[in-house]
Amino acid sequence: MKILVANRGEIAVRVMRACRDMGLACVAVYSDADRTSPHVRYADEAYPLGGDEPMASYLRIDKLIDIARRSGADAVHPGYGFVAENPAFAAACRDAGLTFIGPEADVIALMGSKTAARSAASRAGVPVVPGTDTPLDASISDGELGAVADRVGYPLLVKAVAGGGGKGMRTAPTSHDLPSAVRAARSEAGSSFGDSTIYFERRLERPRHIEIQLLGDEDGTIVPFVERECSIQRRHQKVIEESPSPVVDAALRRTMATAAAAVAREVGYTSAGTIEFLLDSDGRFYFLEMNTRLQVEHPVTEMVTGVDLVQWQIRIARGERLTLPVDAMIEPSGHAIECRIYAEDPEAGFMPSPGHIRTLREPSGPGIRDDSGVAAGFTVPIFYDSMISKLVAWGCDRPQALARMLRALGEYEIGGIRTTIPFFRWVLAQDDFKAGRFDTTYLDRVLAARNGQPFVEAAPLTEEIAVIGAALHGFLRGPAAGGRSESGPATAWVRTGRLEGLRR
Amino acid sequence: MTFAVEVNGRIRTVAIERTPREGQFRVSVDGHVHLIEAARVGASGLSLIVPEKGRASHDVEVLEGPATGEMTVRVGHDSFRAVVNGRRAVRADAGEQGVSGEQRIVSPMPGRVLRVMAAEGDQIGAGQPLIVVEAMKMENEFRSPKSGRVKHIGVREGMAVEAGRLLAIVE
Incomplete structure (x- = not known):
């Protein structure tokens, strides 16, 4: 079996890793700007889409289907974003005799209409906002x-x-x-x-965003998972996700999982999907919408259940039945947290910071998983979403997961572009965050109150070490760095070196 | 050998000499002397140990560019912009120097010009939008830092721009 991954960057690499774990061949597609992207280098085969803008590349259904045919792929995984929730793409795959790794086209279309989705939830007896x-x-x-x-x-x-x-x-x-x-x-x-x-x-006042991941197979079996807490959002975009939620107890968890499964059953859902709920301060929850695809935050569920959701998507697509122990899937083992690392400058109002990555040191060690889509030497393009990696930490409880995340953020070094890593270090140090006291309005409120203060203020000693480091770098690199020698007139060799330094 | 190092707007004079001990340096920062053990790690890494400070270990990385003498210095997880033996760095944010005189508006990032909302010769007010640059599906609006006349527009709609590209001059 050979799978074409109709996506780019970190999610393309994530899907290809599942393929490799299963011994399946994987095919990459790429835009001109992504020729040297890690997802191209990781793949078994790689085909150009041409163009850079999404409309000319990753959104071109005709080109994706043509490449799937030419490469001899049997199935197509859409990742998330781009064509993942476009029913026309799922239908085009089906019509071309390819297996679409996701739900049926008509289910994508149904749940893509927010009002039709609300009606389906109501029919399933689930409260809607x-x-x-x-x-x-x-x-x-x-x-x-x-x-x-x-x-x-x-x-x-x-x-x-x-x-x-x-x-x-x-x-x-x-x-x-x-x-x-x-x-x-x-x-x-x-x-x-x-x-x-x-x-x-x-508009509910200060709700939390809680969602239930689920899997469905062609037999109609639906398996819901322990909830994800996604209330840490900046301008309606999730930036930190956790599982389990600090405020959901076992009884509420079971009720929400049952409600999510009922909605999925109502629409005959297959593959991986997520039911999003709002939870009010009185513990009442309301259906918000369904995402008919894999989600960015899927790794936190994988970390607390041990299930590889992408592998299950592939297995369900090739007709296998779900054999997961249903009760165990809503019993979290420990705690997991994810930070979405964006190529944005938090000190400049989260301005995009695409560009050339000169050095990269990824975090590792106990409990750390980094789903990255970039590498040293790669130029993060200006054309696509700014998310370059998902950093995930697992711990036996929430404090240990948070401590490991903070440690990993300190280890993570991306040189050449600005990223949101310093911002996450700041969020994780906030008392309200550590105590689990937050809702979907929390982050925008605390950011507005900060009034542009820097997220990181280095100690004076650290600044002095930076000064020493800059000078030592020049000293050890040799006279071309421009240090003024105190031992008399410069030699011809030193003068030449200085001139070269100037010309650079 | 001496260096003038500017970090966070302050220039310090740093004098470095080797000591008889391999890998150890006598480093004077504005007259304060430190003994530092330094080892290069690859092209950009430096491992520093300060023996007299309880052998404190510092992981340092120095990335040069774009101009001669400009560098980004990372110490642990803190990053600093440094200029070695350079002219005093011109601050990008006008707030530090006031907004009198000619103002150059420069794109701090690569992207694509989505909209140009003023023409050369236009009279504009402080804070009035001039140019929108799009990158990574986000729109970034550049506003006039002062009221005055648009002296120059350096880009057209649809144009790709590099970081540092001059967008407009307001006088």
């Missing part, structure tokens, strides 16, 4: 929208039906804010998803 169950298109008058919004109640969220990742989403704290929120959400939804229909959802 109060809101509208029918899409609101442009034909609905402002007066009608106002009446619908009044029934939902304020504060409310205006969300894109085709949405995800915080795009096409606006808050309306009062009825006064509704028209501008609707306008902005429609405009962003139209440009991001080509569909400007919206719906309303009541």
